Amino acid sequence: MxxxxxxxxxxxxxxxxxxxxxxxxxxxxxxxxxxxxLFGMLAxxxxxxxxxxxxxxxxxxxxxxxxxxxxxxxxxVVPAHGGLISNLKAWENLLLPAWYHRGLTAEQAERPVxxxxxxxxxxxxxxxxxxxxxxxxxxxxxxxxxxxxRAMLMEPDILIYDFTFAGLDRDAVQQLMKLTGExxxxxxxxVSLYLCPDDAVSARLVVDSTITLTQ
Amino acid sequence: xxxxxxxxxxxxxxxxxxxxxxxxxxxxYSLRRLGALGKPPVRLVFFKQIYFTxxxxxxxxxxxxxxxxxxxxxxxxxxxxxNIALTAxxxxxxxxxxxxxxxxxxxxxxxSSSATASELAxxxxxxxxxxxxxxxxxxxxYLMVPRIAGITLxxxxxxxxxxMTAIVMGYAFAAFMGFMPFVKSITGVIxxxxxxxxxxxxxxxxxFGLVISxxxxxYGLRASGTVTAIPRAATGAVMRNLLTIFLxxxxxxxxxxx
Numbered sequence: 001m002x003x004x005x006x007x008x009x010x011x012x013x014x015x016x017x018x019x020x021x022x023x024x025x026x027x028x029x030x031x032x033x034x035x036x037x038l039f040g041m042l043a044x045x046x047x048x049x050x051x052x053x054x055x056x057x058x059x060x061x062x063x064x065x066x067x068x069x070x071x072x073x074x075x076x077v078v079p080a081h082g083g084l085i086s087n088l089k090a091w092e093n094l095l096l097p098a099w100y101h102r103g104l105t106a107e108q109a110e111r112p113v114x115x116x117x118x119x120x121x122x123x124x125x126x127x128x129x130x131x132x133x134x135x136x137x138x139x140x141x142x143x144x145x146x147x148x149x150r151a152m153l154m155e156p157d158i159l160i161y162d163f164t165f166a167g168l169d170r171d172a173v174q175q176l177m178k179l180t181g182e183x184x185x186x187x188x189x190x191v192s193l194y195l196c197p198d199d200a201v202s203a204r205l206v207v208d209s210t211i212t213l214t215q
Numbered sequence: 216x217x218x219x220x221x222x223x224x225x226x227x228x229x230x231x232x233x234x235x236x237x238x239x240x241x242x243x244y245s246l247r248r249l250g251a252l253g254k255p256p257v258r259l260v261f262f263k264q265i266y267f268t269x270x271x272x273x274x275x276x277x278x279x280x281x282x283x284x285x286x287x288x289x290x291x292x293x294x295x296x297x298n299i300a301l302t303a304x305x306x307x308x309x310x311x312x313x314x315x316x317x318x319x320x321x322x323x324x325x326x327s328s329s330a331t332a333s334e335l336a337x338x339x340x341x342x343x344x345x346x347x348x349x350x351x352x353x354x355x356x357y358l359m360v361p362r363i364a365g366i367t368l369x370x371x372x373x374x375x376x377x378x379m380t381a382i383v384m385g386y387a388f389a390a391f392m393g394f395m396p397f398v399k400s401i402t403g404v405i406x407x408x409x410x411x412x413x414x415x416x417x418x419x420x421x422x423f424g425l426v427i428s429x430x431x432x433x434y435g436l437r438a439s440g441t442v443t444a445i446p447r448a449a450t451g452a453v454m455r456n457l458l459t460i461f462l463x464x465x466x467x468x469x470x471x472x473x
Binding site: 043044045065066068069070071072073075077079083086087097099101103150 | 255334338341347348357
């Protein structure tokens with residue numbers, strides 16, 4: 001489902017890996033710059049100098065903008081800072097792609113979103129109250145939860161987590177790891193790729209394969 | 216030191232060339248992708264834009280239109296006396312042909328052009344345009360199409376409202392001051408008004424709306440780098456819009472009325 005074929009760009013040299021249907025993997029970084037570079041390539045923003053990046057067997061950079069957008073409808077991305085649209089309220093952000101692509105209304109989304117929040121534990125009741133806030137008024141954790149729920153509502157085949165657990169407290173990390181793990185298993189063949197800092201928190205994340213990009 | 220700096224002239228010419236190229240690209244993109252308005256989230260942005268550009272501007276437009284109407288009728292009656300037919304003609308020339316579209320456009324440039332350019336510029340700098348792509352949403356469809364359609368429609372509606380307000384308030388003031396009877400004056404305007412006059416003024420408003428919206432999107436979306444690009448985008452959009460509006464006003468007036 002995700003394949004890096006001898007990808008080289010800047011400090012990322014000759015990177016190859018293959019993540020098959022149903023697989024989970026984490027890529028560990030000791031440099032945020034290197035992570036940003038790899039994330040830029042995964043997101044189709046930066047073209048590799050050599051090599052290919054394939055999603056669902058299709059070269060990410062072989063197509064035009066429209067084909068790439070169609071590809072991203074099947075991929076959920078959870079950016080490190082949430083990647084929320086600043087002039088939309090948290091709830092509008094959460095609903096945007098599902099409303100845009102699947103015509104999911106606020107009423108229809110209420111139940112699945114409540115389920116996601118409930119999985120985060122009873123402490124998240126306050127988060128529901130903050131859905132009317134703009135992203136600038138949310139904490140980092142809240143922005144990530146909104147981004148996570150936004151990606152999950154689309155039921156993607158591939159989920160890319162960009163430093164999702166970094167900089168959060170122990171309980172929050174525990175809850176998010178549990179939530180992403182359970183979400184992975186809910187659809188057969190789903191692929192989860194975690195970009196993580198090379199630290200003790202990331203070591204707790206259980207995945208099928210680990211790639212280290214620390215050299 | 217020479218008065219004419221070839222480098223500066225060259226940069227200005229290249230900048231104008233880039234602007235017109237970008238303008239046409241955005242114009243054709245919007246026309247091609249107008250169907251995106253069928254998607255509910257895009258439609259919501261479109262309605263929000265109409266509310267912000269059209270409805271929220273009505274207060275300022277009402278005051279400016281009423282004062283313009285009062286000043287113009289006062290000036291006309293001081294020049295031609297109580298000649299209802301001539302007053303109606305001059306009123307139409309000034310308010311319907313020129314001031315209505317121009318002043319409405321200027322109010323909207325001051326309010327919405329700078330706001331749209333700076334909003335899009337800040338979204339671009341914060342990487343939100345890329346985040347839309349991660350969601351499989353074409354940024355042009357979601358951000359540009361509803362703004363261009365919303366601003367253009369608002370300029371047409373606000374221009375019509377400006378013209379009506381200026382004429383009614385101008386004649387109401389003249390009647391109040393005892394210069395001429397209100398109903399007779401309004402009837403004089405209606406009988407003098409031709410379809411060409413109305414259509415050309417709406418054409419002007421439509422063209423101005425397109426220019427204002429596309430220019431604002433162009434300056435907002437080309438911003439990059441640091442936060443200083445945000446005020447630069449807003450100022451650039453306002454200045455370019457003002458220049459283009461006055462130029463187009465002259466061209467359209469010349470084409471239809473000379």
